[in-house]
Amino acid sequence: MEIIDDNIYIGNVETKELAENYGTPIYVYEEDTIRKNYRKAFKAFSKYYSNFRFFYAIKACNNLAIANILRQEGAGIDAASVNEILAAKKIGLGGEDVMFSGNFLSDADIKAGLDSGVIFNLDDISLLPRVLKQGKPEILSFRINPGYGRSNVGEFVTNAGPNAKFGLHPDQVLDAYKQAKEAGITRFGAHMMPGSCIIDPEYFAFITELLMDIIGKAGQELKINFEFIDLGGGLGIPYSDEEEELDIDEAAKRVANTFSKKVEEYNLASPRLMMEPARYFVGNAGYLIGKVHSIKNAYKKIIGTDIGMNTLARPAMYGSYHHIFVDGKESEKREKVGLCGQLCENTDFWVKDRELPASIAEGDLVVVENAGAYGYAMSYQYNGRLRPAEVLVKDKEHWLIRKREGFKEMILGVSVPEHLDKK
Ligand code: LLP
Numbered sequence: 001m002e003i004i005d006d007n008i009y010i011g012n013v014e015t016k017e018l019a020e021n022y023g024t025p026i027y028v029y030e031e032d033t034i035r036k037n038y039r040k041a042f043k044a045f046s047k048y049y050s051n052f053r054f055f056y057a058i059k060a061c062n063n064l065a066i067a068n069i070l071r072q073e074g075a076g077i078d079a080a081s082v083n084e085i086l087a088a089k090k091i092g093l094g095g096e097d098v099m100f101s102g103n104f105l106s107d108a109d110i111k112a113g114l115d116s117g118v119i120f121n122l123d124d125i126s127l128l129p130r131v132l133k134q135g136k137p138e139i140l141s142f143r144i145n146p147g148y149g150r151s152n153v154g155e156f157v158t159n160a161g162p163n164a165k166f167g168l169h170p171d172q173v174l175d176a177y178k179q180a181k182e183a184g185i186t187r188f189g190a191h192m193m194p195g196s197c198i199i200d201p202e203y204f205a206f207i208t209e210l211l212m213d214i215i216g217k218a219g220q221e222l223k224i225n226f227e228f229i230d231l232g233g234g235l236g237i238p239y240s241d242e243e244e245e246l247d248i249d250e251a252a253k254r255v256a257n258t259f260s261k262k263v264e265e266y267n268l269a270s271p272r273l274m275m276e277p278a279r280y281f282v283g284n285a286g287y288l289i290g291k292v293h294s295i296k297n298a299y300k301k302i303i304g305t306d307i308g309m310n311t312l313a314r315p316a317m318y319g320s321y322h323h324i325f326v327d328g329k330e331s332e333k334r335e336k337v338g339l340c341g342q343l344c345e346n347t348d349f350w351v352k353d354r355e356l357p358a359s360i361a362e363g364d365l366v367v368v369e370n371a372g373a374y375g376y377a378m379s380y381q382y383n384g385r386l387r388p389a390e391v392l393v394k395d396k397e398h399w400l401i402r403k404r405e406g407f408k409e410m411i412l413g414v415s416v417p418e419h420l421d422k423k
Contacts, residue, residue, distance in 0.1 A: 308341020
């Protein structure tokens with residue numbers, strides 16, 4: 001994004017042009033930024049450990065155009081559900097290019113996972129007999145909760161530690177791999193995903209050491225080789241000016257050093273190091289453009305826009321900060337105002353006491369930063385305010401990559417029993 005003479009450009013395209021073409025609200029993604037983020041991270045990790053691969057956690061932004069960019073860069077897909085496995089298939093990725101890290105899987109999920117031949121990553125030891133009842137995965141991994149997690153999004157996305165719902169307890173790990181080995185499985189991996197949005201490089205080395213000590217011991221005792229060890233996602237981005245950028249090179253260096261040291265200590269046969277980030281690739285590449293519809297001066301001055309908690313859930317859900325720009329007015333005098341969407345809920349009043357240009361007026365465009373990850377993907381249709389459109393920009397060109405929902409989509413799949421229909 002660039003601001004030239006107060007006008008905001010996303011991927012070299014004027015915000016006004018995007019709003020005129022596609023309406024508001026819209027999610028806009030910069031292709032070049034996604035590629036740049038990916039390359040920066042890949043360069044860092046592969047420099048310090050050459051047998052390295054990223055899988056993109058498609059849950060953060062499941063538009064197939066975006067997933068294709070990451071596929072072209074070399075990423076596999078981390079899928080949380082069968083539908084995400086199908087999304088991967090749709091872009092030509094299957095088998096061992098896809099990792100299935102579902103949670104509390106149903107028997108139908110297990111069957112579909114087995115049929116698709118993806119890497120199975122089991123979140124609990126109780127899943128193993130249920131999987132084995134239906135078939136034998138070619139390669140199997142367990143998600144381990146190493147007892148510690150952290151997150152800059154607060155408690156909400158701390159995905160490991162005693163209060164998390166994810167992963168095996170370290171004491172269960174030996175037994176889990178033992179049972180799998182006894183069932184005739186011969187190829188193994190290991191996985192964890194302890195938290196999201198971390199900008200402290202040392203944290204990544206710390207959790208690597210925790211995981212490696214757990215699985216190193218299990219590997220030695222059971223004489224199994226781990227083909228891959230997946231450290232999960234979690235690479236953070238700054239949302240506010242007070243937050244720093246993650247020093248990705250430093251994180252990669254510390255992780256790779258710890259990893260290599262532990263590979264040697266436990267005599268592991270050079271496993272592939274894997275990570276499955278999402279936010280780091282797509283977070284700062286996405287913007288949400290909305291329009292000011294009216295300005296209210298009752299108890300407080302409130303800017304009413306078409307961006308609500310249904311369009312971007314993070315602020316109402318986690319209290320997350322997203323910076324907001326006002327097109328054409330960025331250099332103007334500021335005052336503290338509130339900003340909200342159009343829903344009949346007060347949590348939709350998602351920005352309070354924010355310094356925004358005092359001259360903000362009806363018809364102005366607002367641009368929300370860092371909306372590429374967990375933005376559209378977590379949007380919903382409450383109050384009949386439907387999901388926005390998604391647009392990709394690159395080199396002054398732009399493409400609609402998902403059309404705006406309309407009434408047809410709102411009632412899609414709904415049926416009314418005859419005795420209720422217009423009677
Ligand atoms: N792998 C697994 C198994 C995951 O569950 C996640 C995210 C990732 C990878 C990618 O994590 P990342 O690199 O983006 O940190 N909705 C929250 C974030 C929830 C994260 C869920 N898991 C937010 O808006 O901040």
